[in-house]
Amino acid sequence: MFIANGLGEICMDAIENILSRKSVREFSNKEISEQDLKTILTAGMSGPSALNMRPYDFIVIRKKDLMEQIYDENGIYYAPLKQANVGVIVCGDIDKAYLAKDGYWIIDSTIAAQNIILAANALGIGSVWLGAYPEKQKYLALQKLFSLSNHVIPVAVIALGYPLDDKREIRDLYEEEKIHKDKW
Numbered sequence: 001m002f003i004a005n006g007l008g009e010i011c012m013d014a015i016e017n018i019l020s021r022k023s024v025r026e027f028s029n030k031e032i033s034e035q036d037l038k039t040i041l042t043a044g045m046s047g048p049s050a051l052n053m054r055p056y057d058f059i060v061i062r063k064k065d066l067m068e069q070i071y072d073e074n075g076i077y078y079a080p081l082k083q084a085n086v087g088v089i090v091c092g093d094i095d096k097a098y099l100a101k102d103g104y105w106i107i108d109s110t111i112a113a114q115n116i117i118l119a120a121n122a123l124g125i126g127s128v129w130l131g132a133y134p135e136k137q138k139y140l141a142l143q144k145l146f147s148l149s150n151h152v153i154p155v156a157v158i159a160l161g162y163p164l165d166d167k168r169e170i171r172d173l174y175e176e177e178k179i180h181k182d183k184w
């Protein structure tokens with residue numbers, strides 16, 4: 001089912017969306033529209049958050065040379081960024097987080113990242129999560145490149161773009177042995 005509102009046309013088949021998501025590492029050069037990008041970023045800000053602190057910020061990158069620079073810094077695992085149309089660096093901000101419980105900022109930021117990925121998939125846009133935190137070398141390189149304060153920590157870089165191969169399929173990743181009914 002689709003609805004149209006101020007954010008554009010939104011896919012509402014949530015289960016199909018979750019089950020059809022997969023990492024996409026090769027992208028066409030089709031542009032992601034500003035409207036779709038706004039929908040994706042809105043989804044990023046729509047997850048649950050400890051004490052509703054929402055301690056995250058997003059750096060949105062369209063400049064190709066900047067994506068190349070990030071790849072140069074962080075290496076082969078970041079290769080999909082070279083073809084991406086948009087990169088989103090999801091940063092956790094320790095100063096904005098629920099400090100009484102150390103670590104919730106990471107959880108809040110990763111929920112934001114996953115929501116970005118799922119919203120993109122719903123719009124037919126592929127994505128892959130490129131790891132930053134807790135790999136010190138990677139998040140420090142990003143902090144340096146974007147002159148971030150120490151309390152702003154890049155958690156994930158999400159490469160976004162229209163898939164080169166846009167075959168979508170529902171995957172069944174259910175594993176019965178991971179389910180523990182009423183006891184372990």
Ligand SMILES: Cc1cc2nc3c(=O)[nH]c(=O)nc-3n(C[C@H](O)[C@H](O)[C@H](O)COP(=O)(O)O)c2cc1C
Binds near residue numbers: 077078128130131
């Ligand atoms: C925390 C995290 C870090 C990841 N880092 C990378 C990465 O640096 N480069 C990459 O190509 N994929 C990365 N991935 C994507 C995983 O490789 C991918 O999710 C996994 O192989 C399962 O495949 P799927 O996403 O298609 O289901 C990362 C995923 C997560 C959750």
